[in-house]
Amino acid sequence: MSVSLRQLRALVAAAETGSFGRAAVRLHLSQPALTVQIRTLEEALGLTLFDRSARGAQPTEAGRSLAQSFGRLLEELDQLVAGAQEQAARRSGTVHLAVLPSVAATLLPVALARLRRAHPGIRVLLRDAVARRVAEQVKAGDAELGIGILDGADAGLETEPLFEDALVAVLPPGHALAARASVSPAALAREPLVLTDPGSSVRALAERAFAEAGLTLRPAYEATYMSTAVALVRAGLGIGVLPATAVDLRMAPLLEIRPIEAPAMQRRILMLRRRGASLSPAADALAEAIRQAAGIPDAGALLTAGGGS
């Protein structure tokens, strides 16, 4: 028979207390049970570990030495187990999260604040990236959770809708188009436009929507960062075609926001995870916080939605 943890704990306790009886008390066992554990351990090792006498059980040299080594090992083990249970209890843990920059600037701070309040021990490693990179990182396992968009279904990913993000027209103060409740693509096409980089998902969305309306998108300015784009609009250099979430009106109170009359001007922001990969407790807590921040009541809470097929 091989050794067992019970035997090792018995050995350590007996060596430290110098008595089988006291060791049994410490381990919440009866004395005979402990005696048997020690004996079977001695048989497994082939060594006498204790010299029994009427005044207790003195560990032999081998017993002392092994008790010390095993004790150290047991301590490490208990620590590992405790650490794992900490993670399970959501009192610690780390989540790698990939997220679109626009969401990172808007929804995410709210979600992270919620998470911190509910589970202050959980650490979030944040990577903002464009939609394609978000999906890639989640699929590769580099990020356990992602917030992004997906064109079609993706067999490697499970998705859960968070909210709809529409592209809106962002008008500089006093612009003529602000008189209307909404603006048409055709009207936009006549104006100098501020857009994001080609390759960004926002840009691709705008181009598609314009193409459906038979128009060609000719941006006057392209910005990589949303804050840059907003600044360009505020300076009166053009009309922004930007995601609604990205425009923080607190930062730019004089700008006017108007919806664009094109159904395709919408993108569905999704929470992404690798298909078949369970979430760590920390990631689960984060997902919950994100859902709540997005205004989704946490009903079943389990992600089951397909890729959108």
Add this chain to the structure above:
Amino acid sequence: MSVSLRQLRALVAAAETGSFGRAAVRLHLSQPALTVQIRTLEEALGLTLFDRSARGAQPTEAGRSLAQSFGRLLEELDQLVAGAQEQAARRSGTVHLAVLPSVAATLLPVALARLRRAHPGIRVLLRDAVARRVAEQVKAGDAELGIGILDGADAGLETEPLFEDALVAVLPPGHALAARASVSPAALAREPLVLTDPGSSVRALAERAFAEAGLTLRPAYEATYMSTAVALVRAGLGIGVLPATAVDLRMAPLLEIRPIEAPAMQRRILMLRRRGASLSPAADALAEAIRQAAGIPDAGALLTAGGGS
């Protein structure tokens, strides 16, 4: 329920093989048994450790990390157990041995040679000391085994007789007394004598024997080391009164050895161990080798003799 070694081994094997089935084979278990171990471990930790699919079981991040940590721990544990079993098998181990210098120079080399032949892995840490120190070291546990002599019984020690060591007269080449088969204490008292230090057990023995014969011992020379005493005799400076074992005739072929006609000129060389303290396998092997070197057939081999009361 707390974690068990079986669970940890199951986790490590499954994480390394990527399959419950293959892990079960490695551990000589059925697949359901392994599945259950993993599940109960997951329940104990509160963590999902594997993502099960039709293509095997992929460890989660937590599973991977824990498998690695636990694997390291298990390796250390197995190594400790193997080390203990090595000791039990007498393939390794260390014995602290306290021994009289005279025995160390005569009987012991034979015993150690035997021991090395039978159990080459056993290391002997040797301390030669006078009889009182030998007994002290054994009683204090500084030496697991001792070879020495004991005046009366000692409650703290168990003894086992090894052989009788007589004090003999060591005569320089061509000495007149060599004509007799034995010499009397009275004859010795008329000669210049070479003895050991006062305080040595040999010296005490000689003084007692002379006192019983109504004589006073007046040594011409006192040497601490036996080799010194023998050299003095060889130089013709006196007659040695020394333990028979200590005089190596191969080193001093011209010397003559004669028994002394006094019954008290005998000392019983004993093997000593602490009462109630079991012997380590290494010490047991050494004890056996010592017995054989002393010409004692290793019958029951267990030390049971009392202190001589």
Add this chain to the structure above:
DNA sequence: GTCAGTCATAGGTTTTGATTATGAGCGTTT
């Protein structure tokens, strides 16, 4: 659509471990 491979579940048996009760050895105390 079948097939091969995976893990999960169920039923029944063996093994392990625990408890209580009791015994035996030993040192101390009366």
Add this chain to the structure above:
DNA sequence: AAACGCTCATAATCAAAACCTATGACTGAC
């Protein structure tokens, strides 16, 4: 010297854990 009190060991019994075989359900792949 006898009794006591402390130790660990043993025995009988019982509960729980662990295992195996058989079977099921699911998933990819051909």
